[in-house]
Amino acid sequence: MASIDARMANMFSDISLPYFLTISGSILISFVFVSCLFNDKARSISKFCWACFLKPFLSKDGCGDQQNNLEMFYKTQANVYDSTREILLNGRERALKLAIAHLKKKKDLVWIDIGGGTGSNIEKMDSFFPISENFTAVYLIDLSPSLCEVAKKRCQTNNWKNVHIICSDASDFKINHACADLITFSYSLSMIPTYYSAIDHAASFLDKDAIISCVDFGVQSSDTSIGRINTLGGLVNRHIPWILRNFWKIWFECDRVFLDPSRRDYLEYKFGTVKSLNLYNVTLGFIPYYIWIGVSQTEESENLMHRINALATESPYLAPVDQNKNDIVPKSKAFEAALKNFEKGLPYPSIFYQQEVWRIFFDEINPQYEQFKNQYIYAFTWEDPREDARILNLSSEDTVLAITSAGDNLLSYACLPDPPRRIHGVDLNPCQNHLTELKLAALRSLTQEEVWKMFGMGKIENFEELLITKLSPHLSSNAFQFWLAKGQKTFNIYGNGLYDTGSTRWALRLVKYLFKLTGSSDDVEELCQAKTLKEQRSIWDQKIKPILFNRFIGRLLVGNPIFLWKALGVPVNQASMIGGSILSYIIGTLDPVIDRSLISTDNYFYYLTLMGHYRKDNCPDYVSKKGYKLLSKSENSPLDRIRLHTDTLNDVFARLSKKRLTVAIIMDHMDWFDPKGVDAINEIKSLHNSLTDNGRVLLRSASVFPWYIKKFEQNGFKCEAVGVRTPGKAIDRINMYASTWVCTKISGHRK
Structure with missing residues (x-):
């Protein structure tokens, strides 16, 4: 639906208006004539066409009385109005x-x-x-x-x-x-x-x-x-x-x-x-x-007043709930937009009138969004939230900021026994936040079985009906527009489902086609049903590994820069940090995973990539029955602690109250920066300003010792590698990165 505008512009660009009127009128009259000959409703249609298409051209101008004009139009067709x-x-x-x-x-x-x-x-x-x-x-x-x-x-x-x-x-x-x-x-x-x-x-x-x-x-x-x-x-x-x-x-x-x-x-x-x-x-x-x-527009609703009163400090959006009122903080973009509208006598931004407070105001026409072409890259999140919680020991004392991606990690943090007091998701791609909004709305309004169908299987019947009647009150208008345009196709039970969408779908499709061409699809299914690590290793070594790590295929796909970025989402700067052969890196990623956890029951990441859906006993926390019960409760739901920002990390940090974050989880984000540029240093300085003393940054990298670690240390952080990949050993269930780091802000340090 989003492409209709462009198609219409192309279709009609070379047609003159009089010509178009003539052709369209002729087609319509011909259609009506045929209908009157062969349709049981011929009389009704003829009355309708007379009143709507012919009488207006034959009648004199109206007398100026609206009721009389309406009666002239409707009197002859009132009895057939509904049928036509x-x-x-x-x-x-x-x-x-x-x-x-x-x-x-x-x-x-x-x-x-x-x-x-x-x-x-x-x-x-x-x-x-x-x-x-x-x-x-x-x-x-x-x-x-x-x-x-x-x-x-x-x-x-x-x-x-x-x-x-x-x-x-x-x-x-x-x-x-x-x-x-x-x-x-x-x-x-x-x-x-x-x-x-x-x-x-x-x-x-x-x-x-x-x-x-x-x-x-x-x-x-x-x-x-x-x-x-x-x-x-x-x-x-x-x-x-x-x-x-x-x-x-x-x-x-x-x-x-x-x-x-x-x-x-x-x-x-x-x-x-x-x-x-x-x-x-x-x-x-x-x-x-x-x-x-x-x-x-002057609605006195609790939600609207809550938002307006909070604008100046961005609390509860960007700061802990117990923020010191005496703190001087930057004005939020939302506050600035609301103030401009107020001065012009306009309503507040549309996002202020939504029922839920998850989505933070963003400027829809930001030119930075154009690079994403109105689609998300990731339909699911790759990082392992179990490791995040273990390394960081997250609790209700924490205010966490993380890259949104597909939102799975944010929801996993919310499912913890003692979840963080505030969980901020930041992503420059509006569509990643649209996807996360949909997950939040589903948990708020759907049954557990409906949530399972949508995000466990990636398919559900009557998505549009659910969207309009149940999900819509819990979505921002922007997210609602996005899912009305794309959702029916995305979740179609006769299609490939949610997990065959996003830019990374090309990688999954290519692997799927590869197994199909080599006749290994049954072997893949057998791997995903293995009951022991020994059985899993045997199937992998004998049936899967020889095909997947064939050198010709490796050079054609994994070694191809276009494939890396378009399919796997690996930018050039990150690829250059790997060092050595990319094929060797991928082998070093996947091979040790086979001995660490069962794909069938304890590794939903690879189960999903191979099968296209989750299992009920092998899925992200929010899709499980336990997670659903916790998140969907009507009072004091951890969902209320989540906020979604559609912006760069630096922009968000710049508007944060100083020393308000306790944890920032930035995934592999810094691998994308140019080592010769200043973006990484600027972000490290922003992180330093935003974190409390002893606040921590969790990051992952394709390098064993990424170049920017020294930049962290030069700007007031103590850095520790909490996971380093060694040959034959996996550092987590995914093992996608060569290292995991925690950088802790040194108390009292001044830059």
Whole structure:
């Protein structure tokens, strides 16, 4: 879905607007003519086409009275309205489900459906969220008497005693309740001339923690986002190509339906954006439409106030919960963005209105993000968290910062018996944090079996339904956009699943194809079922090793720089630190692992790479039953201690309160730096400022003695190798790195 915008731009770049109008109109009329001949709904379709496509060109201009104009349009088609609109009005049920998912209050609700027409929305809602059981009152507001008559009959048919049909203008209707929990515009805002007045009037009914929702046609472009990008909740597919913008805008204006961006712009100005989706009706020629969910921008909710009050110090985001109030600390990016919005009279950044506080504000248009091409590199984390916990002896006295990667390690730290008081994940790639957000949301909202299917097997049925109805309230709008676009394909039960995604999937695929070509797939499965280390070693030596470490294959794949970076994620600087043959390094990595732990029951890293999924008795802590029980509890969940930063480590360190971190786990990150550059030194100095006295840095390296260790020692750290790889011995279950180091900040040292 994310690539639709580019495809549309290419498709329509060389077509003139008049030509496109003529061709499209001819195709549509031909389609309608054929439908009328062969379809049982011929009469309904003919009425619909007459009213929508022909009558507007033959009728005189409206008299200026909106109700009269609506009746002229709807009177002849009121009885067939619903049967002819399903294919045109996409996303209505999805918008209703999304709105209900975000409501904190679930019973005795008051709902105002503005421009509700025939009551079809109420019937859709009733199918998954019964009207009689969950609503104190439902008010359908519409200005067309003909449509209201259909709605009244629908109420009688369904015996809805709590539904009230009000034929009134959207700008001044009255109801018997002072406020509402849910207000919806469903393909109605684009037909209301005084939309600003209608939106203001709706806002006057919005209760605390209430939701306002809109699904409608719209033709936004990048120009309409200038100056307020952080309020929009994500830019995926927001820019509509020029030809589509103008064609559909002109086409719909003939029916007095206005697709100009001002209506949505005013919604996003008036309210805080919770979720935002930009979509196309593919069936009818890529008509652009959107789904938007918002709240009062001055909402007094606990979460929003908690965030705003914490901005100046970034607590509880970047500092321990007991931070000294007298400390002078840098202002966070979130604080700066909120202040700018406040000065302009704009809502706070969209991320402030989300239900969860996991995701820290980030600038979506940061040019540094472009290198990742809207995809994550790692679908799972390689580092062994068991070793991290053993080496560091982590406890609730610690404030930990770690590179996010796929989030598995952060969740493992949260599963410890005495987890750290705060766990910060930092990753410059927004998509790595989108993936981690999804794991957090799943643990918060899904059953253990659903979590297992998603992240144990990497596949689940009806992912999109789960995303909208269960996961969405616990995701930021940006992460929600990402997973709506990619999730259904990623978790498709008929596909390869989650662990065949990310840039590193190419390495796993190549190994899989290699075993398939050599007829060794059964041998791999046998290796992954071995019950003893002796049996495992025998299978490895006799059946797997000769194929995997063939010198031709080694030179073609492992020795290839393109393969190393694109498939394995090994940059040039790190590869140069290995020393000697890369093939020998890989052999020295894998061969000792066979004698250290059983792949079948105690090494989920290699089990996953070979089998494409985990086992229930061999998986990361968060996927296990024990981990799920701990993390998913409703009160005092360790999940509440996690924060995700989409930035460089140096940027995060620069905004940290001094001496607030006790542990920084930076994986193999420093191997990537150029030894001749200053980036490593700058980061070491930032680490020194951010760590408490005796604070520790845990790092891994492809080198036995990495060049930057001396830089640490020169800048106030005592460095100790807590694990060094020797021939035939593995330092952990993965054994991917040549050494593991702990660098401890020397108490009282001044640089």
